[in-house]
Amino acid sequence: xxxxxxxxxxxxxxxxxxAETLFGDKQxxxxxxxxxxxxxxxxxxxxxxxxxxxxxxxxISADGRVATFSxxxxxxxxxxxxxxxxxxxxxxxxxxxxxxxxxxxxxxAEDEVIFxxxxxxxxxxxxxxxxxxxxxxxxxxxxxxxxxxxxxxxMEVHDYEALLAEASPVQWPAIDDENRAASMCYxxxxxxxxxxxxxxxxxxxxxxxxxxFADSVGICEADRIxxxxxxxxxxxxxxxxxxxxxxxDLIMPGPDLSPPSLAKLIEEERVTVAAGVPTIWMGVLPExxxxxxxxxxxxPCGGSAVPKALSEGFREQVGLPILQAWGMTETSPVATVSxxxxxxxxxxxxxxxxxxxxxxxxxxxxxxRVVDQATGEPVKRDGIDRGELQAAGPWIARTYYNDERSxxxxxxxxxxxxxxxxxIDAEGYVRLVDRTKDVVKSGGxxxxxxxxxxxxxxxxxxxxxxxxxxxxxxxxxxxLACVVVKPGEELTRDEVLEFLEPRVAKWWLPDDxxxxxxxPKTSVGKFSKKDLRDRFKDHVLPTA
Ligand code: ADP
Numbered sequence: 001x002x003x004x005x006x007x008x009x010x011x012x013x014x015x016x017x018x019a020e021t022l023f024g025d026k027q028x029x030x031x032x033x034x035x036x037x038x039x040x041x042x043x044x045x046x047x048x049x050x051x052x053x054x055x056x057x058x059x060i061s062a063d064g065r066v067a068t069f070s071x072x073x074x075x076x077x078x079x080x081x082x083x084x085x086x087x088x089x090x091x092x093x094x095x096x097x098x099x100x101x102x103x104x105x106x107x108x109a110e111d112e113v114i115f116x117x118x119x120x121x122x123x124x125x126x127x128x129x130x131x132x133x134x135x136x137x138x139x140x141x142x143x144x145x146x147x148x149x150x151x152x153x154x155m156e157v158h159d160y161e162a163l164l165a166e167a168s169p170v171q172w173p174a175i176d177d178e179n180r181a182a183s184m185c186y187x188x189x190x191x192x193x194x195x196x197x198x199x200x201x202x203x204x205x206x207x208x209x210x211x212x213f214a215d216s217v218g219i220c221e222a223d224r225i226x227x228x229x230x231x232x233x234x235x236x237x238x239x240x241x242x243x244x245x246x247x248x249d250l251i252m253p254g255p256d257l258s259p260p261s262l263a264k265l266i267e268e269e270r271v272t273v274a275a276g277v278p279t280i281w282m283g284v285l286p287e288x289x290x291x292x293x294x295x296x297x298x299x300p301c302g303g304s305a306v307p308k309a310l311s312e313g314f315r316e317q318v319g320l321p322i323l324q325a326w327g328m329t330e331t332s333p334v335a336t337v338s339x340x341x342x343x344x345x346x347x348x349x350x351x352x353x354x355x356x357x358x359x360x361x362x363x364x365x366x367x368x369r370v371v372d373q374a375t376g377e378p379v380k381r382d383g384i385d386r387g388e389l390q391a392a393g394p395w396i397a398r399t400y401y402n403d404e405r406s407x408x409x410x411x412x413x414x415x416x417x418x419x420x421x422x423x424i425d426a427e428g429y430v431r432l433v434d435r436t437k438d439v440v441k442s443g444g445x446x447x448x449x450x451x452x453x454x455x456x457x458x459x460x461x462x463x464x465x466x467x468x469x470x471x472x473x474x475x476x477x478x479x480l481a482c483v484v485v486k487p488g489e490e491l492t493r494d495e496v497l498e499f500l501e502p503r504v505a506k507w508w509l510p511d512d513x514x515x516x517x518x519x520p521k522t523s524v525g526k527f528s529k530k531d532l533r534d535r536f537k538d539h540v541l542p543t544a
Contacts, residue, residue: 009178013172014205028249044078052170059135064088070092076231101194106133139158216364221248225274226271228274260287271296289317312353321356325360328416331366338356358432366396371387384423388419389418420434433448434449449529459499466519483513
């Protein structure tokens, strides 16, 4: 017997029309170098429909790739919706990638047009001649002069506002197939060329709903959301879509992601949800001292492990611990969220802090399993046995876009192999031990670099710490701690090791500690272990 409900396609115009018809007077605020701008959803919706007309006028194909090279702004949000609502495919370019990676992904995705913020146009301009399919560059004027000459033949440069002024608003065409591509995003490519993930209308709508579940991030109409996480990094974790669908106000930080500027926005704009990677919050916490943060209700954070000390620092100073989430570009990205079950809420504060330092429980809609890499069997749910974290669900990628490397990333039964090593406990909480490539392999045993970093960063004089494996003649690899000391403080190798001794197994103790000025960061603000490994590949560990 069949169910008798409507087969209603889940499409992005449905999200759009909620903001347009129900929440027309709610706001999008953008902090630009030229000042703060405020727009209502009604104005934004009208401009977005006109932008749809612009895409038609430019002759972008029916499913043409519309690339953005842009910070988080209201105009980027116009593109976020105009491209998929007209059936085209939004392609967010990570503006911090290496130039050759930008060239690779623009050509691989076959982008037809790139919308570029004037403030970052200087990064794109030298690459124009390397693009094989781009016919239009649209410059979004967000302040400052820029010379738009020297454009290769066959490519036209336009001004965003001029195009918009000439265009008429369009009705969205019907999108009958909810599995049609809506947007794409490439992984940040820590090894090899970036890989393309293609989201569908259906996956985006379902992921948007998931961002609104009370037991995940719980975005709702009353929120004022500050997505510090870039819109070019894994869909700004779904916050742009969820903001529009719920009618929440969006506070777009623009290009200035400096801690003082973010702290100011949080206070002045009465932000309720502020989301970013751990390195952002490490910088912002001291800047929040003495500011009114009473509107904040949730600080979602992920992308790399949230140090317990950081979350506790927020709890003590701001009165709100960080809400850790885990995900990947391939998982849209929200997959697990570390909310504390009501049955565990009475645990001592120390245990709750430990629980918040886990990656949490899968959100409704996502299935996860932790698999022993040798046997292929699920590991025991004891919080100890480790294995590869794998995920399945309607907003998890099933393959990469035109990429031969896909096979190695998906299992025979279609699950995503995340490349993360994890444990899972009896309550279902997932704890990420490490990325497979970052785990320190010492004499056939694994040492979690993440856990060591967590402990080192609990030292009051430590600003940042990253642990890498370096070659060892007997043990294959041993941990090296790379430590950044807080300004004005002094710390020695022995002090670090003494601090760690009671906190980790003896054989986990790093063989050496080096002091560095800063931990190198990836394009999305994560610790770049690859850079550290390159830098310290010849580091000679002291012999015991
Ligand atoms: P990249 O692989 O280039 O970093 P992604 O942003 O897609 O691009 O990164 C996904 C990876 O980030 C995950 O596989 C995991 O290793 C790491 N990650 C994400 N969230 C967390 C978290 N809360 N704790 C630890 N690691 C995380």
